[in-house]
Amino acid sequence: MKSTGRCRAHTNIALIKYWGKRNEELFLPMNSSLSLTLDAFYTDTEVVLDDDLDSDEFYLDNTKQGDKETQKITEFLNLFRNLANIETKACVKSYNHVPTAAGLASSASAFSALAGAMNQAVGLNLDLKTLSTFARQGSGSATRSVYGGFVEWSMGEDDKSSTSHAVPVDDAKWDIGMVVIAVNTGRKKLSSRVGMKQTIETSPFYSSWVETATSDLTKMKEAIKGHDFITLGEITESNGMKMHATMLGAFPPISYWEPDSVKAIQKVKEIRETGIPCYVTMDAGPNVKVLCQQSDMKKIEELLLEDFNREQIIPSTVGEGIKLLN
Numbered sequence: 152m153k154s155t156g157r158c159r160a161h162t163n164i165a166l167i168k169y170w171g172k173r174n175e176e177l178f179l180p181m182n183s184s185l186s187l188t189l190d191a192f193y194t195d196t197e198v199v200l201d202d203d204l205d206s207d208e209f210y211l212d213n214t215k216q217g218d219k220e221t222q223k224i225t226e227f228l229n230l231f232r233n234l235a236n237i238e239t240k241a242c243v244k245s246y247n248h249v250p251t252a253a254g255l256a257s258s259a260s261a262f263s264a265l266a267g268a269m270n271q272a273v274g275l276n277l278d279l280k281t282l283s284t285f286a287r288q289g290s291g292s293a294t295r296s297v298y299g300g301f302v303e304w305s306m307g308e309d310d311k312s313s314t315s316h317a318v319p320v321d322d323a324k325w326d327i328g329m330v331v332i333a334v335n336t337g338r339k340k341l342s343s344r345v346g347m348k349q350t351i352e353t354s355p356f357y358s359s360w361v362e363t364a365t366s367d368l369t370k371m372k373e374a375i376k377g378h379d380f381i382t383l384g385e386i387t388e389s390n391g392m393k394m395h396a397t398m399l400g401a402f403p404p405i406s407y408w409e410p411d412s413v414k415a416i417q418k419v420k421e422i423r424e425t426g427i428p429c430y431v432t433m434d435a436g437p438n439v440k441v442l443c444q445q446s447d448m449k450k451i452e453e454l455l456l457e458d459f460n461r462e463q464i465i466p467s468t469v470g471e472g473i474k475l476l477n
């Protein structure tokens with residue numbers, strides 16, 4: 152017997168960052184976070200449950216993946232198989248749709264799409280909130296990709312997995328956009344998973360980070376409610392910088408920045424000084440993301456082209472939540 156599920160999920164960029172777990176096994180975060188789902192970057196995934204398979208198979212962009220990558224998928228699918236009380240193996244095929252130079256292939260869209268596809272293949276009919284708690288256990292940031300627009304990942308209580316889930320905050324259909332400046336698209340040397348653990352264990356700034364992220368989130372939700380773009384942007388930029396400052400305080404220090412990251416940040420500041428509101432954020436890599444108003448995106452692209460190449464500048468509008476494909 153065979154049963155199939157197909158799902159698309161878009162990636163998301165955190166405006167209030169997640170940087171650390173209070174429970175590593177369950178992927179429970181130290182603080183709640185908030186993101187914007189992006190239309191330009193997404194993953195399509197097909198899961199075929201097949202009684203004839205002896206073990207799970209995993210293909211990424213038509214290339215069969217090795218044991219280590221497949222094992223991660225197996226562990227993730229087991230969450231669903233355990234719930235449904237089945238042992239059927241699966242063939243998983245994933246396709247990343249990311250502009251070639253972006254280097255933004257993301258575990259957020261990957262695990263969110265896989266959760267959606269497996270939910271359909273198994274026939275569990277989990278609702279989106281519950282599905283986000285499953286996506287979370289593949290990769291923390293995947294929790295938020297279940298929904299479109301502005302999405303909160305509510306940290307939840309204690310070790311209760313079901314309480315740590317995504318909450319849709321706002322559809323972001325009020326002139327919101329993002330421009331990615333791809334500085335370097337190579338593989339990062341230090342994974343987020345290791346980087347965040349090292350930061351919690353050694354950075355003396357960590358407790359202040361958690362406090363400030365929590366108050367930033369409250370203020371940001373107010374700004375979103377009031378469609379106050381300037382406050383939204385100011386908190387975004389401040390929160391991202393505070394996360395990177397906290398990492399710099401780790402031992403040994405952690406920095407994902409490159410010279411061109413600083414160049415991009417300076418450029419955005421110059422653009423802002425001309426009167427166009429735009430604000431930077433950065434994740435566990437050197438690329439710079441610019442939160443802006445969609446109506447300013449063309450102008451911002453033009454100005455960025457004075458210092459960066461065409462293929463380094465990737466604009467995106469707001470993305471939708473997961474959707475089943477047929």
Ligand code: 2P0
Nearest residue numbers: 165168169290291292343344434435
């Ligand atoms: C975020 N990042 O909120 C933060 C900001 C990077 C910097 O979530 O260990 O791949 O799989 O939960 O989700 C990247 O870390 O880490 C991330 P795991 P994940 O988007």
